[in-house]
Amino acid sequence: MKSIYLAGPEVFHADAFALGRAKQALCGAVGYVGLYPLDGAIEADATEPRDLARSIYRSNIGMIRAADAVIANLTPFRGPGADVGTVFEVGFAVALGKTVLGYRNVVGSYADRVRIWNGADFGGDADGRPTDRDGLLVEDFGFGDNLMIDAAITVFEHEAAASLTDLSGFTACLKRLQALLPP
Amino acid sequence: MKSIYLAGPEVFHADAFALGRAKQALCGAVGYVGLYPLDGAIEADATEPRDLARSIYRSNIGMIRAADAVIANLTPFRGPGADVGTVFEVGFAVALGKTVLGYRNVVGSYADRVRIWNGADFGGDADGRPTDRDGLLVEDFGFGDNLMIDAAITVFEHEAAASLTDLSGFTACLKRLQALLPP
Numbered sequence: 001m002k003s004i005y006l007a008g009p010e011v012f013h014a015d016a017f018a019l020g021r022a023k024q025a026l027c028g029a030v031g032y033v034g035l036y037p038l039d040g041a042i043e044a045d046a047t048e049p050r051d052l053a054r055s056i057y058r059s060n061i062g063m064i065r066a067a068d069a070v071i072a073n074l075t076p077f078r079g080p081g082a083d084v085g086t087v088f089e090v091g092f093a094v095a096l097g098k099t100v101l102g103y104r105n106v107v108g109s110y111a112d113r114v115r116i117w118n119g120a121d122f123g124g125d126a127d128g129r130p131t132d133r134d135g136l137l138v139e140d141f142g143f144g145d146n147l148m149i150d151a152a153i154t155v156f157e158h159e160a161a162a163s164l165t166d167l168s169g170f171t172a173c174l175k176r177l178q179a180l181l182p183p
Numbered sequence: 184m185k186s187i188y189l190a191g192p193e194v195f196h197a198d199a200f201a202l203g204r205a206k207q208a209l210c211g212a213v214g215y216v217g218l219y220p221l222d223g224a225i226e227a228d229a230t231e232p233r234d235l236a237r238s239i240y241r242s243n244i245g246m247i248r249a250a251d252a253v254i255a256n257l258t259p260f261r262g263p264g265a266d267v268g269t270v271f272e273v274g275f276a277v278a279l280g281k282t283v284l285g286y287r288n289v290v291g292s293y294a295d296r297v298r299i300w301n302g303a304d305f306g307g308d309a310d311g312r313p314t315d316r317d318g319l320l321v322e323d324f325g326f327g328d329n330l331m332i333d334a335a336i337t338v339f340e341h342e343a344a345a346s347l348t349d350l351s352g353f354t355a356c357l358k359r360l361q362a363l364l365p366p
Contacts, residue, residue: 012320014308050334053324057334078300078315079262085329087267091274117261125197132261136347137195141236146268151233151240164319 002183003033005064005098007090008073009083010164011037019165026167030174031183035063064092069099069181071173074145074155075106075163080113081145090149099181100153103169104144105160111140185366186216188247188281190273191256192266193347194220202348209350213357214366218246247275252282252364254356257328257338258289258346263296264328273332282364283336286352287327288343294323 004027010019020036027034040059046052064070070093077083082104093100106113114132115122122130122138130138143150144157156173160166187210193202203219210217223242229235247253253276260266265287276283289296297315298305305313305321313321326333327340339356343349 009319012322014314014318014320016320049324050326053322053326053330054334057330060331078264078297081261081267083329084264084267084270085331087270088274088277088329088331088335091271092278094271095275095278114261131197134347135197136192137197137199139195139236141232143233143236146266146271147236147240148243148268148271151237152271164317 001031001033002068002181003035003066004177005035005067005070005089005093006037007070007086007093009075009077009086010073013164015165022167023170026171026174030178032069032174032177035067037063060089061092064089064098065096067093067098069101069177071170071177072100072102072153073164073170074102074104074149076104076113076145077164080110080117082149087149090153094152099177101173101176102149102153102155103173104155104157105163105166105169106144107157107159108144109140109142110145111138113144114138184214184216185251185364186218186249187360188218188250188253188272188276189220190253190269190276192258192260192269193256196347198348205350206353209354209357213361215252215357215360218250220246243272244275247272247281248279250276250281252284252360254353254360255283255285255336256347256353257285257287257332259287259296259328260347263293263300265332270332273336277335282360284356284359284363285332285336285338286356287338287340288346288349288352289327290340290342291327292323292325293328294321296327297321 006023024034043055046055072090074082118132156169158169189206207217226238229238255273257265301315339352341352
């Protein structure tokens with residue numbers, strides 16, 4: 001049975017386990033197995049914080065290697081961009097040639113989101129391109145995040161009230177996956 | 184001659200080209216070739232913004248595949264974590280088995296940085312773990328960023344006034360690289 005690694009920052013949510021079960025149920029309903037990071041096996045002797053972190057890392061990487069596909073929640077997290085842990089996993093999976101899809105529970109461009117974060121009008125560089133409060137160029141290709149993410153994979157965007165936990169985008173990814181990589 | 188892909192958000196700096204040349208000079212001085220993203224070949228017919236973005240993506244990915252190593256500037260960018268474009272590249276390169284090193288021109292833990300971003304005291308979950316203003320768990324393994332980055336690679340940390348552009352951490356990476364992967 002084909003498996004999907006379920007990447008995303010909902011592992012930090014108070015209902016993290018229930019959210020994973022909900023995704024796994026959606027996967028199971030269409031014939032895939034969902035691999036959820038919090039189900040990983042952590043070495044029992046990993047008690048020191050950094051050892052524990054490395055054990056979690058190895059567990060996640062093992063699940064990505066074992067998976068046929070990855071569906072990633074790329075909703076902005078503590079800033080205008082996606083969760084960096086999730087983005088690392090997306091880059092890792094793309095390099096391995098896995099089928100990778102993403103969703104973002106907000107619409108609008110990355111530049112628009114940086115504008116809000118900026119808290120002031122953009123400046124401009126010598127070529128008239130927008131710059132943020134630190135004088136750094138704001139990329140604006142019409143994508144919802146950095147081009148290394150949105151030029152790499154298809155990202156389904158959808159405005160959701162429950163921005164971190166809404167599963168409409170996840171369901172759209174599952175539907176596309178059934179065409180790309182039938183269960 | 185072994186080559187190093189020079190990943191980092193200084194491509195968004197007003198002095199982006201000069202910063203790349205400075206890194207390439209440091210690489211050259213110890214026998215490596217530095218591959219800088221802005222030197223990539225962009226397809227001439229890529230004029231529509233998203234086509235241009237995809238062309239840049241392919242160019243960057245091609246350079247990473249060609250490189251023997253990656254040195255990444257992981258200094259926090261528009262929030263408590265690293266630039267997501269750089270993080271994608273790190274994950275991609277780790278998956279390919281490249282030698283990857285990083286630097287961060289600030290010291291302190293990710294949790295400390297989230298505390299500043301939070302703008303208020305942390306809350307606590309049912310297990311007494313810290314939560315941010317959105318009720319989301321703040322991971323605290325003593326690392327300077329998400330464990331998927333800092334458990335994957337060695338990150339040299341250094342407090343620098345010019346947080347985005349200081350090259351002390353880059354020089355430390357180069358020195359370590361000479362031991363790991365002699366030129």
